[in-house]
Amino acid sequence: MVRVGTHGLAVTSRTRLWQRLAQHRGTLKGGGNHRASIFRRHVGTALIRRDHPPGPLLDAWTGARRLPEWAAAESAIEREVSDHIGRMPFRWLAVPTGPDGTSLRGAIERNSIALLSNLRGGPDRPSSAWLGHHALSDKVRDSGLWNVNHVDEDYDPAFLESFRALADG
Numbered sequence: 001m002v003r004v005g006t007h008g009l010a011v012t013s014r015t016r017l018w019q020r021l022a023q024h025r026g027t028l029k030g031g032g033n034h035r036a037s038i039f040r041r042h043v044g045t046a047l048i049r050r051d052h053p054p055g056p057l058l059d060a061w062t063g064a065r066r067l068p069e070w071a072a073a074e075s076a077i078e079r080e081v082s083d084h085i086g087r088m089p090f091r092w093l094a095v096p097t098g099p100d101g102t103s104l105r106g107a108i109e110r111n112s113i114a115l116l117s118n119l120r121g122g123p124d125r126p127s128s129a130w131l132g133h134h135a136l137s138d139k140v141r142d143s144g145l146w147n148v149n150h151v152d153e154d155y156d157p158a159f160l161e162s163f164r165a166l167a168d169g
Contacts, residue, residue, distance in 0.1 A: 001116055002126060003039060003146040006109040026082030034081065042146050043081045045136035093166055104162055114155035118144040
């Protein structure tokens with residue numbers, strides 16, 4: 001497992017799981033928007049750092065806005081990111097929203113990341129071929145996850161009971 005994520009943590013959020021997954025995956029033609037998906041951004045920085053010399057392409061990719069002179073290069077990287085993420089298998093866990101509008105999704109996400117992170121002694125190191133070893137973020141590289149939030153936290157073992165109940169249900 002190299003990524004944990006969720007969607008719609010706020011009660012008012014209209015984002016649904018499949019919408020969020022589509023943002024990460026990109027389009028079937030390979031397009032995407034790494035400025036709307038931190039996952040795409042991390043994968044893109046790793047592809048750039050692995051396959052291109054350091055310099056302006058990485059600067060353009062990590063910039064706040066798409067620069068016209070880098071549009072074609074960014075589009076090519078977006079296609080590579082879509083291809084890479086599109087080959088990843090995924091699993092999901094249905095976490096219902098309670099009658100008061102609350103959800104365990106945030107706690108499940110936070111604790112799962114903390115449990116799996118190699119910064120805190122996670123159970124499994126990524127393979128030597130894992131693209132994340134080239135990521136710009138040291139938290140991605142060192143944690144073994146395409147995550148940066150919660151990778152340096154301790155997990156609450158009690159969350160495993162909630163996780164188990166949801167997985168069995």
